[in-house]
Amino acid sequence: MDSLPAPAERGGPRGIQSIEVGGQLLIALAHHGRPLALKDLAREAGMPPAKAHPYLVSFIKLGLVEQEAEGGRYGLGPLALQLGLISLQQYDPVRLATPRIEALAAQLGHTAAIAVWGNRGPTIVRVAEAASPVHISMRHGTVMSLPGTASGRLFAAFRPRDQILAVLAQEKLGPDYLDQQLGPQLSQIRQQGLASARDAVVDGVSALAAPVFDEQGSMVLSLTLIGPSGSLDLSPLGSEAQALIRSGAELSRQLGWRPA
Template structure:
């Protein structure tokens, strides 16, 4: 009958629906990382801003979101980072690479890190920090440029064109000095041939780096490992030595990765 009232939604179903919406807001924060305004987030979700705001307050209270007091923009909170790290801990490449990076850092006393390909590009998932008077801070969760870092250039050389094209076009539009066309293709060919990429002050002035690819079964790129150091000491013969150690480490990890069964 037309005027017959609808059955109320059971409390348990209400909780499920609420959890689904909250998860959607959390995913949207990840997609719009590192931060976004309330209006932009609401538009992205196709939801009223007032409703999104209520869920944001709940996420902030639980530590899964945070608000910048200067910009009032929202981003992922510390608890979301821990959940992400727990998920990353299940990655075979992280499990396999970690002890090798520990040994590499001890051998070179330079900062070493592992990056994997994320939805925003090359993303740092593990760091072994150098010990000494001068250290280079590379954070877990940092997203590196594709064409403006040695790590990114290795991803560009070994990933399928379809995966990198969008990010590469964005960076080239923002930086006209970025390599393009034939020059970029020659660099890819050289990186594939050498199995390494060395740079001097590309991402940061005074910072040099060398990167190498990691492969899983079927020669599928699983990640990139990088050693970074200050140009005052990490140069010349020392950087060449680091490149040799890095190449050996990358081959050891890739050999081990080839024997890891997915699942």
Template sequence: MIQSVDRAVRILTALQGARRMGLGELAAQLELAPSTVHGIVRTLLDHGMIAQERDSGRYRLGPATLRLGNVYLDTLELRSRSVPWAEDLAARTGMAVRTAVLLAGPGGDVIVVAHEPRPGGGRQMNEVGIVVPAHACALGKALLAFDPAGEPAFDTAGEPLRSMTGETITDPARLRTELAAIRRVGLATEAEEAVLGEYGLAAPVADHSGTIAGAIGLVVPQTEWPVGPGATDALRAAARSISRELGAPSWPPVVRDRPAASA
């Protein structure tokens, strides 16, 4: 790992979470000397990755991060392949549809890369870019169940996972039991585990290598939970069709052996 790059990424991640931070706050969070952080901050400022507010002197993410995000979305084949199927799935079920991928690194989060609003639902927020703890949502559980590389994020040495609501699964052992059940049926569920009043159903999407590429899921209103077989079948068909377009040899994805830790 290149130390300076790691520190720069940690600064960007800190600003993502806190929105605005002063130099001293950044230094304290990264456990580094302010002079060290200042040098990296100046470089990020020069490249537009962060910006400094004139009145407070605090730092926030800069416009260049949006440009990188847009390029990522434009070049993500999962997103482009899922859009027409998500539109059809929303029309068939009357529900909003999200497509997500697992974020690399610590934390065990997923990020929404495509969002199809529920039909006739009036004005709705675009949810692209929303980050949710993987263990607290159906999309994340579908990803974790079929991606062994994501499971180490939950090796918490007995510590409970982050709680979002009173229904969030915070016991790693209980989560692993649920992931095993998801692998058997190919579908994951959530019931008010990330947001009160929100339920979800999600299915994994495979790519040409036969492994996990992402997940697609329904956002289910409380009044329509549990979903009927029509919505379940439509979700399975969408996930299978997107996987086929990505070149997957089979669906659900094949679960590879968890990579061994390096010595």
């Protein structure tokens, strides 16, 4: 007679230990937000490198991890990024913001987008094209430059300093750049509740971005408007900017935010 399976351990259902052990490597990569050498990654996951390596080989085959051609460091792979984006898209603020960017695109005649904070920085998760869309690579998963775009500057103004420095480091920029070069711009962005960029990524294309806050006052996403430089008014008092700010404030109130 076959024996019955062992009952679940007290405190919760039984899991697969090897998956939980290997998952520590993924948790370490997600926590650091950057590629790590094998010995560093194994140390963070609490296991010897020889034990970590077979897990990493399997994760690479699945697309959860990828290894750099130069240096051999390990980072999160394409499947991990896709899963992260799907998770972000299911986040309530994104669902609430989606009809707003569609309304903004229809009302203002410019492409509107939602960006959230991802492990590589500001990341586009929704795009609403205008009737005459701007021909620029703006698709789901696009990571926006922190210093060079309206969305990036907006996040730089409102996200925690350590997060901003970690992303700037990927662009070979440090604290001096943040404080001396970006500092005055970020102060103005905080005062106006609006960021702008003219001809920053592509000549002839400009953008505006307004923040959305949650009940704790943390910025959770940006509403971004993208259009031809000749027709998109970047003035904080212009109709496009005011519509964007108003929409961001209304959405923030939906999420429980109350202005100081």
